[in-house]
Amino acid sequence: MTPFELLEPQTLPEALALLSDDDAGIRPIGGGTALMLMMKAAVLAPTRLVSLRGLQGTLGSIAMTADGALHLGGLASLSALEHSALVAQHAPVITRAMTHLSNVRVRNVATVGGALAHADPHMDLPPVLAALDARVQIAGPLGTRELTIDELISGYYETALKRNEIITGVQIPASAGRAAGRCAAYLKCTTRAADDWPALGVAVSFLYSNRTISDARVVIGAATDRPTRARAAEALLSQSMGDATTLQKAGDALAAEVQFTTDAQGSAAYKRQLARVHLGRAVNAALAQT
Amino acid sequence: MTVANRTIAFTLNGAPVSAAIGTHHTLLEVVRDTFGLNGARESCGQGLCGCCTLIVNGQSVSGCLYLAAFADGTDVRTVESMAVEGKLSSLQQAFIECGAFQCGFCTSGFLLMSEQLLAQNPNPSEAEIRNYLSGNLCRCATYPEVIRAVRLAASRPQER
The missing domain is CATH 1.10.150.120 ([2Fe-2S]-binding domain)
Structure with a gap:
């Protein structure tokens, strides 16, 4: 890695003041597990890194808000999510996903905000959060704003974040929580080792009552250039009983509507077939939680 | 190692130490090159293989992906701390x-x-x-x- 200036602010205003919308050489760093890879590969050679680790005390919390939303601090580590009783209660799909996300050492260091800002399409957390209707809270020099995951991640390693903005947290609304009757599951396929980058991630969530699915959300990751909603599949699942015929039709709709991408984890055709099959498995996994 | 531009102080296997580092150096490099503790090794260099595992404040990290600067003020343990007075754990x-x-x-x-x-x-x-x-x-x-x-x-x- 090439040398860089490393600054370690202790407050959010200090951190924001050290970033710049004009200078691509200045980057915030959270846990750094992703940035370190890019710097070691010489894909990224920043002149200044602004460490957000000093903000862990204020932006690292996991808590319920007054209106029943689950708040995940932007600097909360992935292992903090994994071991949080609140997360297990409100969004157990996250707890289950964490045990198969990368490995223990990376989870100990990597942060929620970093997992979103990095926007590598193979990451597990963005599709899971998208299926839970999560809102991303962003602070910048002019104030704060909120985006959905769909609005935040605009493409392959691309986000709507400005260079001088920081993800301060994520909120999963009460309506997407376990207590509201929402079932969810995340399945992924890795083609080599268990902790490899996936060829496919499928996140589903829906309400389930009177043996009927409603308000289904289906989000595909890894097989696409960004987390992608599959709205035709969602429409077929909603108001169905999640029976085998519906699952097959929804899988076919998903295969037809989503644009799959070829990469080292597999060809587009292979990923399309994985997705066609795994949608039904994911719905059944979510139904098994009822 | 060159371009040392700051000094960090931390606890290494129970003993207080300090090291002159560059901000771009990894904790693995410092543990091996400054302190001669060669139990942790860089193999994949991507956090996948675990050969560079270090314990920072009681939590495992991949030393190859961990900036040495972030270890300032922490408690760092390596495999060399496992055997006590020559007795294996x-x-x-x-x-x-x-x-x-x-x-x-x-x-x-x-x-x-x-x-x-x-x-x-x-x-x-x-x-x-x-x-x-x-x-x-x-x-x-x-x-x-x-x-x-x-x-x-x-x-x-x-x-x-």
Whole structure:
């Protein structure tokens, strides 16, 4: 890695003041597990890194808000999510996903905000959060704003974040929580080792009552250039009983509507077939939680 | 190492130390090159293989992906801390008894990760061991022996 200036602010205003919308050489760093890879590969050679680790005390919390939303601090580590009783209660799909996300050492260091800002399409957390209707809270020099995951991640390693903005947290609304009757599951396929980058991630969530699915959300990751909603599949699942015929039709709709991408984890055709099959498995996994 | 531009102070295997580092140096580089502790090794360089495992403030990290500057003020442990006054820990002893290595390159990482697992879960199932150690690679493929060794050490908790 090439040398860089490393600054370690202790407050959010200090951190924001050290970033710049004009200078691509200045980057915030959270846990750094992703940035370190890019710097070691010489894909990224920043002149200044602004460490957000000093903000862990204020932006690292996991808590319920007054209106029943689950708040995940932007600097909360992935292992903090994994071991949080609140997360297990409100969004157990996250707890289950964490045990198969990368490995223990990376989870100990990597942060929620970093997992979103990095926007590598193979990451597990963005599709899971998208299926839970999560809102991303962003602070910048002019104030704060909120985006959905769909609005935040605009493409392959691309986000709507400005260079001088920081993800301060994520909120999963009460309506997407376990207590509201929402079932969810995340399945992924890795083609080599268990902790490899996936060829496919499928996140589903829906309400389930009177043996009927409603308000289904289906989000595909890894097989696409960004987390992608599959709205035709969602429409077929909603108001169905999640029976085998519906699952097959929804899988076919998903295969037809989503644009799959070829990469080292597999060809587009292979990923399309994985997705066609795994949608039904994911719905059944979510139904098994009822 | 060149371009040292700051000094960090931390605890290394129980002793207070300081080191002149560059902000772009990894903690693994500092532990090996400044302090000569060569148990942790850089193998994949991507956080996948676990050969560079270090313990920072009680949590395992990939030393190859961890900026040394972030270790300022922390408590750092390496595999060299496991044996006390020349006496191997029960986990190390179990690895020897089960032959849980061949070339030994990955062993320091497996030992530290297994120690973390047993601290959190004193009697793990085989599935739990496999999941916890899934981020450690052994190219000699001694995985069955590693799992046996962790279970053996778990059966002797009082010696740890």
